[in-house]
Amino acid sequence: MADQMVVRAQRFINTTYGNGATLGISKLDENGQTSWTVMYALTRALQYEMGISSLSDSFGPATLAAIGEKYGKLDDTTIPSANFCRIIQSALYCKGYDGGEIDGKYNARVKAAVQKLHGDMGVGTTYPGSSLWPKTTKGLFNMDAYVTVNGGSNGIRSVQQWLNGKYILRKDFYIIPCDGHHSRDVAKSMLYAVQYELGMADGVANGVFGPGTRSGLKGRTVSTGSTGVWVQLFSGGMLLNQRSVSFTSSFDSALANATSAFQSFVKLPVTGQGDFSTWASLLVSYGDQDRKGQACDGVTKITTARANTLKAEGITYVGRYLTNPIPNDTVLPEKAIQPGELKTIADNGLRCFPIYQTFGREAAQFNYPAGRAAGMAAINAALEHGFKPGTRIFFAVDFDALDHQVTNNVLPHFRGIQDAVTDDGGTFQIGVYGPRNVCTRVSAAGHSTASFVSDMSSGFSGNFGYPLPNDWAYDQIVTRTVGSGSGAIEIDVNIASGRDIGQASFNPPRPAGPDVRYDFNFLNALHSDLSKYMRSIGYADDGGTGTDARLFTHTQCFETIMSFDQQTTQLSNQYNMRKALIQTSAYWEMRHYDLIDQAVDHAVAAYHLQGVGTKRDSSTGIAQISGEVSIRAWNHCINKGLVTGQILNPTTDADIWTAWQKVNKDNGWSMRTVPLIHLWGVDGKPGGVNPPGGETTLRSMRLDYTEREIFQLIRRYQGFGDEAEADAQKRMALYQIFEKYNSIMRQLAG
Structure with a gap:
């Protein structure tokens, strides 16, 4: 208004x-x-x-x-x-x-x-x-507002007004909001206030929880009977952490009881006193970093020697990553769970909770399709490693997500994860790793059942001024190297609440061998999963209506792609390629064939047969391959000895028309050309005209491609640019669905 x-x-x-x-x-x-x-x-x-x-x-x-x-x-x-x-x-x-x-x-x-x-x-x-x-x-x-807004707390407002009134004449203290809500500015003002009361001069006090502040607070324990400004600061800190107390200068039994409850919640020794560890938990997200935790996470393989180190540190729960998106990672070569590692963890009496993270360091990487892909990828990886049903997978949001980014990016992403897990039958539970605000909001939306809080990143906007989420399972507070010799290991120390206890035993790992023929007893399940996903991103099973109508239904596309299963299996084995790469590219392109594509195809035919118009080539057929791309992919693979055939010229009308007709009319030929385009993409699409300067070369085709390499190949199939990037995110979920069932087939084949 x-x-x-x-x-x-x-x-x-x-x-x-x-x-x-x-x-x-x-x-x-x-x-x-x-x-x-x-x-x-x-x-x-x-x-x-x-x-x-x-x-x-x-x-x-x-x-x-x-x-x-x-x-x-x-x-x-x-x-x-x-x-x-x-x-x-x-x-x-x-x-x-x-x-x-x-x-x-x-x-x-x-x-x-x-x-x-x-x-x-x-x-x-x-x-x-x-x-x-x-x-x-x-x-x-x-x-900034100076009256309560949006359900602000009168108690918090009283703390904000008190801070302003008491410290405004100090050089580096400025007016903070009095809106009844905790925030970064309010949290920093509390640290200034503590530093002023410790006797720090203007220019020395800096609002940072540094050594001087920590040292000073160790001598400022407040308890029943204490009075004065330190009690005001302590009770103010309790209010800012959403504890039900009065803003007071007298430490009474009510404040002592609330302190005990807070200490129990954050897993501190319950004393009912405002000791250093309690002060630290009130003032900064990571709290007292000298604490020992029952949990840790890390990027280093757990060996027997390292397991003994962790046990000596009092650690029971170990967080490890399901995948490493970086191929041949020389910086973190053991980031992902290594072969035999889960058995070592179990044999040494430890428990493991899995973490799924690709990159996840900017808002643009989070959206609904990416969430669906992440959910399926994590499920597939968890099953391959041997995690049992009921395991909670923690999905990472490892950046300082602002509140609007949580709304617009993170929540849709986790809705995608939840839909993927639900469609899989709810085999696994969903956890969220991230700053406090991210964890709280994902949980409130019903997309997760426990939080792994990145409190070590105390400067994150989503940590500064937000309370510890009610459903926290692990609280990450400090990086520390423990042990010596072969047992030395760098870990992130986590406080454990007991809400998640990981797993202590595991199924045998799934084999990572070549793909096999599809067991058609699972045909309906794959058909249903693909349909659910495509409908979730706006593709009706019947192809839709209006300007966005597609010429083929979901069932027509599915049946066409699966009818070539024997050929697809043979080609995947021949080229050491996952079947899902072939199936995904072909299915996606066929689902997108529309009236415009049909009209362009007619224009190409008119150009070559009647000399009408200027349209000499187009992406055509079920896999939407142009004559030029078909020629370049075939030529590349012929020259490398991967396939036999006739070398054609991608710049002449006659050869373009020859290749175009094949991919336009012969579905089997199109399906056979798809893997050749991927092999061409692996080598950077030499001879291609898009993008200018060519593509980077990937590792040679192999069955253990990382998700990042798979993404690159799927994107390169379509082209380059923002649209290709966005569509590749959507197609990654398709890949993971196909791979889910292909993995089951490999397992059944033994």
């Missing part, structure tokens, strides 16, 4: 400053909605009126210092111009306060608004009267 006074503020900026040109910004939308864009514009306008030559969105040290140096404080006796005052009035309206008529007059309404602002900030006693001071002016020109 538009606020008419905000509209007037936006109009004031537009009309006064040349539709933003004077300020170096675009014209503001006069929509009556407060936003960072509006606050940035007002900040620039303020800087302009103060004569600052380099305008910035940031209300930084230069702007703050200029206010102090030029005016001391801002009121009816110091404001230099009517426009300067209008900027203040506009900012007040954008913050929800009465700024008068935006008439350039610092009148009684403006003065009352400033007094109300200071009271809401908690600095009314420090700054009595109606003058704006440099730090409160800075607090006016941002989007």
